[in-house]
Amino acid sequence: MLEVETVDRILRVHGDGLPVLSLYARFDPDDRRAFPSRVDEQLHEVRLLLKDPALNRDARLSLRGDVARIEEAVTEERLHPQAVAFFSCSGRDLFEDVELPRPVHDRLVTDETAWVRPLVAVLDEYHRCRVVLVDRGLARFFDLYQDELVERGGPLRDRALRKPDYAAGMREHTTQNKAELLAKRHYRAVAERLDEEARRHEFDIVAVGGHEHEIPEFLDHLPAAVRERVAGTFSVHPREDDLGTIRGRAEEVVQRYERAEEQRLVAETLERCAAGGLAVAGLPDCLWAGATAAVGQLLVQDEVVQPGLVCDTDGYLAVEGERCPVCGRELRRTPDVIDELVQAVIDEGGGVEHVEADTPLREHVTAASLRFPLPARPAS
Ligand SMILES: [Zn+2]
Incomplete structure (x- = not known):
């Protein structure tokens, strides 16, 4: 998976006088043997460069190390990326090997910094989605990103009164008031956690899952900064164990949101065009x-x-x-x-x-x- 943190790290890569090698190669899962030769073909350019007498000794040593390191990384087992990018500056002890979920052009760039635009473009196409499953006493948090769903942090549990007989001796309406109060307190705690995570830019959008009749009240507790990122809601049991089920429903929300965003971008651009802008x-x-x-x-x-x-x-x-x-x-x-x-x-x-x-x-x-x-x- 292509992590934002990885891209941030690669964006900061600097050779400080030494070349940074960036190499992108397509990966075809149906023709795995093509990949090593795609990489090797590009490394040939570097091998020619190594023969250039104008190249200084440190740069030559570093590039030689880069070639060796990439040759080694090419042989590693890979599941199903569409492309792989290598960033290497062995003289500064830097090496990153990134699998991309979308195909990019084969390309080799040698510069003082990493060549990251294809990486950034691939990232642009994905929204980091926080998935929250919530009911009146429990909330679970997940990250959905590039087809992967991962539970994020522990669940948030608060005391909830679900049935009047939990509170023997209390009059029913008192019990209900108490239950409402506890649910509100729980929703506020969940909203606060999401608010903090939004401030730390941990996600772009939110998909909320749970019992259909409970979700609207939860949404009412969200602060504006989180509410405006809610891409949609979906119906699922808040204690659902099957991650595949959760991922499937949340992905539908993200897909609908992305299609709506595309519609908006197209409409805006065509309107501006028609208006002579x-x-x-x-x-x-x-x-x-x-x-x-x-x-x-x-x-x-x-x-x-x-x-x-x-x-x-x-x-x-x-x-x-x-x-x-x-x-x-x-x-x-x-x-x-x-x-x-x-x-x-x-x-x-x-x-x-x-x-x-x-x-x-x-x-x-x-x-x-x-x-x-x-x-x-x-x-x-
Ligand atoms: Zn021309």
Whole structure:
């Protein structure tokens, strides 16, 4: 699993004068033997670099160590990642091996810092979801992230009166008042814990599970900072033992929330575009925006593939043509120019959102909010 903490740690990696090697390689669980050669092919570049007489001794030693360390890590058993990223600076005793839940392009970068944009882009697509199962006397907390559900901290138990006969001798309405009071106190304690965790940025959204008739009262106890992160609620027995059941119901909540967020982003971007604001819709304008680093956030219809062309010199992107109108060189054909666009946006620090929901983006394929107005296009 790709942890936020891991990415934060990798973001801080610095070679202090030594090169940091970042290597990304696709991992195909159906063709595991392809992975070592994908990595080895890229390491070849480093082996050539090691022969460069301009390279100083410390950098050479460090890079040699990096190659050895990655060669060793490649042989490790892996379950089902879609890609693996290695970050290494052996001269500073740094090594990270990260499995990614989404495919990324093979790429090797040597720099003083780690090359993390693909990592950040993958993380962007996931919400850290806190799942809370709550009833009038018990609350259990889980993290749902990248298809994994993990119980987080111990449960919160408070005394609850469930049946009047628990309190022999008390008049029934007194017992009920007492039960209400204890439930409220419990809900407040759960709300406080969530509030603290929200302040520590431990999660982005919350899914609340429990008995349907009890959830509304619990939600009323949540402070605004937590309430606005509630992605949805689901019905489950608060003492449910089967993690698979809890995960399945919570995932449905997250999916619905993500589809709704996609709808909102598409609507906002298309409205801004129609109003003549800083946004574009459709592949031709988005490609030009990507080539000129104008994209703030790119919305891409998931699973749409569009063959096209790319200029390896200046990053010009197009659906058709032969020569680059910017530099006049011949364009390279690519089986999917949208993928090149996504990479370009990530390289320039923009955000990318893959849209699965059924929205008007299906007609446009791509749309983007812009950081500045599109520069004039070169005449082709
Ligand atoms: Zn060009």
